[in-house]
Amino acid sequence: MKCADVLIIGGGLAGLTAAIELSTKGYRVVVVEKKPYPRHKVCGEYISQEIVPYMQGIGVNLIANDFPQIDTLQLSAQNGPAVSVKLPLGGIGISRYELDNLLYEKCIYNNVKFIFSTVTNVQFNSDDFKVTIESNPKIKAGLVFGAFGKRSNLDVSLKRRTPRQKSPWLAVKCHYEYGKHPSNVVGLHNFEGGYAGISQVEKGKINLCYLASFESFKSYGNIEAFNAEVVSKNPFLAEFLSNAIPVFQNPLSIAQISFGKRPLVSNHILMCGDTAGIIHPLCGNGMAMAIHGAYIAASVAHKFLSGYELSRTSMEKQYEKEWNAHFKNRIRLGEWLQSVMLHTKWFNLGLRTIAKSDYLLQSIIRQTHGTPILN
Numbered sequence: 001m002k003c004a005d006v007l008i009i010g011g012g013l014a015g016l017t018a019a020i021e022l023s024t025k026g027y028r029v030v031v032v033e034k035k036p037y038p039r040h041k042v043c044g045e046y047i048s049q050e051i052v053p054y055m056q057g058i059g060v061n062l063i064a065n066d067f068p069q070i071d072t073l074q075l076s077a078q079n080g081p082a083v084s085v086k087l088p089l090g091g092i093g094i095s096r097y098e099l100d101n102l103l104y105e106k107c108i109y110n111n112v113k114f115i116f117s118t119v120t121n122v123q124f125n126s127d128d129f130k131v132t133i134e135s136n137p138k139i140k141a142g143l144v145f146g147a148f149g150k151r152s153n154l155d156v157s158l159k160r161r162t163p164r165q166k167s168p169w170l171a172v173k174c175h176y177e178y179g180k181h182p183s184n185v186v187g188l189h190n191f192e193g194g195y196a197g198i199s200q201v202e203k204g205k206i207n208l209c210y211l212a213s214f215e216s217f218k219s220y221g222n223i224e225a226f227n228a229e230v231v232s233k234n235p236f237l238a239e240f241l242s243n244a245i246p247v248f249q250n251p252l253s254i255a256q257i258s259f260g261k262r263p264l265v266s267n268h269i270l271m272c273g274d275t276a277g278i279i280h281p282l283c284g285n286g287m288a289m290a291i292h293g294a295y296i297a298a299s300v301a302h303k304f305l306s307g308y309e310l311s312r313t314s315m316e317k318q319y320e321k322e323w324n325a326h327f328k329n330r331i332r333l334g335e336w337l338q339s340v341m342l343h344t345k346w347f348n349l350g351l352r353t354i355a356k357s358d359y360l361l362q363s364i365i366r367q368t369h370g371t372p373i374l375n
């Protein structure tokens with residue numbers, strides 16, 4: 001049986017960040033990921049500046065490259081006003097195709113081992129794990145991180161979700177060219193039953209990504225009809241979609257999404273990224289949270305693995321404490337903001353109030369974001 005100090009299930013932003021941190025400290029790290037790199041992913045692709053210096057520190061350069069610098073948020077209601085405000089920290093437009101691949105390359109440089117397959121089961125036996133991987137021998141590991149994203153086969157086998165639990169959202173993403181959208185602006189535009197984020201990524205491409213309730217989507221049955229009949233009721237989105245040309249042959253979509261906090265430790269596995277908790281995408285902070293959370297998990301894991309500071313139980317408690325201190329309130333605020341944004345009357349009223357003072361909106365944005373990671 002092969003052995004690893006740490007096995008990480010899922011090589012998205014959280015899993016790759018944890019792999020870089022732990023391999024830099026000298027541990028033997030294995031990442032099991034379903035899909036090879038580079039690959040597109042459903043995401044708004046606006047990443048907060050709060051993690052840029054940290055990424056630089058771990059050897060992932062987001063500064064030297066010519067990624068769009070975003071400093072303004074534009075908000076609009078379907079039948080109401082539009083407001084623009086300067087973002088307190090701002091962010092970068094970068095595709096997941098590019099970003100995940102940059103982290104993957106750093107992992108390869110650090111000698112992290114990758115297995116491109118699916119983890120089907122994890123057993124904890126007194127002080128180590130046996131991890132079952134589709135069509136591969138079992139791997140023994142001293143510690144396992146769960147970074148398998150919003151939804152996985154493992155949620156059910158680890159009893160983190162029942163098969164009947166409701167996941168009422170779907171998301172659609174496509175890159176476009178020739179559309180009109182300024183490179184320094186991230187737009188957030190509401191429509192009946194959902195909202196769309198729009199921003200530039202590298203090479204002048206524009207990403208349009210929206211979240212819609214399955215309830216509002218189901219009677220249209222396909223993305224083209226939904227774009228024409230529902231998304232385009234918002235005048236900003238109508239104008240964009242009528243000029244822009246899709247780069248993808250077909251938009252990407254994912255269904256059965258739910259939001260909120262989840263167990264941070266299950267069967268002694270430390271969960272990070274979306275597996276630990278999913279913030280509503282309108283906050284534009286899920287990627288930074290996934291990276292920051294993975295940094296926290298790797299830091300407490302180091303105190304356990306190095307054998308002198310924390311026992312397994314105290315490591316798990318420490319992780320829960322630090323994660324909650326950083327992210328619990330942001331997830332709650334995101335829930336509240338999303339319910340306001342999807343309520344046409346309240347959202348209209350809210351935008352009219354906000355239009356009178358940038359300060360109010362900026363202070364809400366500050367509370368959905370964190371401060372730069374200090375490592």
Ligand SMILES: Cc1cc2nc3c(=O)[nH]c(=O)nc-3n(C[C@H](O)[C@H](O)[C@H](O)COP(=O)(O)OP(=O)(O)OC[C@H]3O[C@@H](n4cnc5c(N)ncnc54)[C@H](O)[C@@H]3O)c2cc1C
Nearest residue numbers: 010012013014034044045046119148149171273274286287
């Ligand atoms: C519509 C939408 C728009 C968003 N827009 C933004 C935005 O603009 N800005 C922002 O900061 N955040 C945004 N987010 C949030 C952001 O996308 C996530 O928070 C982020 O991707 C979380 O990273 P992760 O590593 O936890 O999960 P993921 O990136 O989903 O990675 C999980 C990985 O695990 C793998 N996996 C799953 N199960 C297994 C298994 N059993 N075995 C092996 N591998 C497995 C998957 O293949 C996947 O690669 C958005 C989210 C949504 C839904």
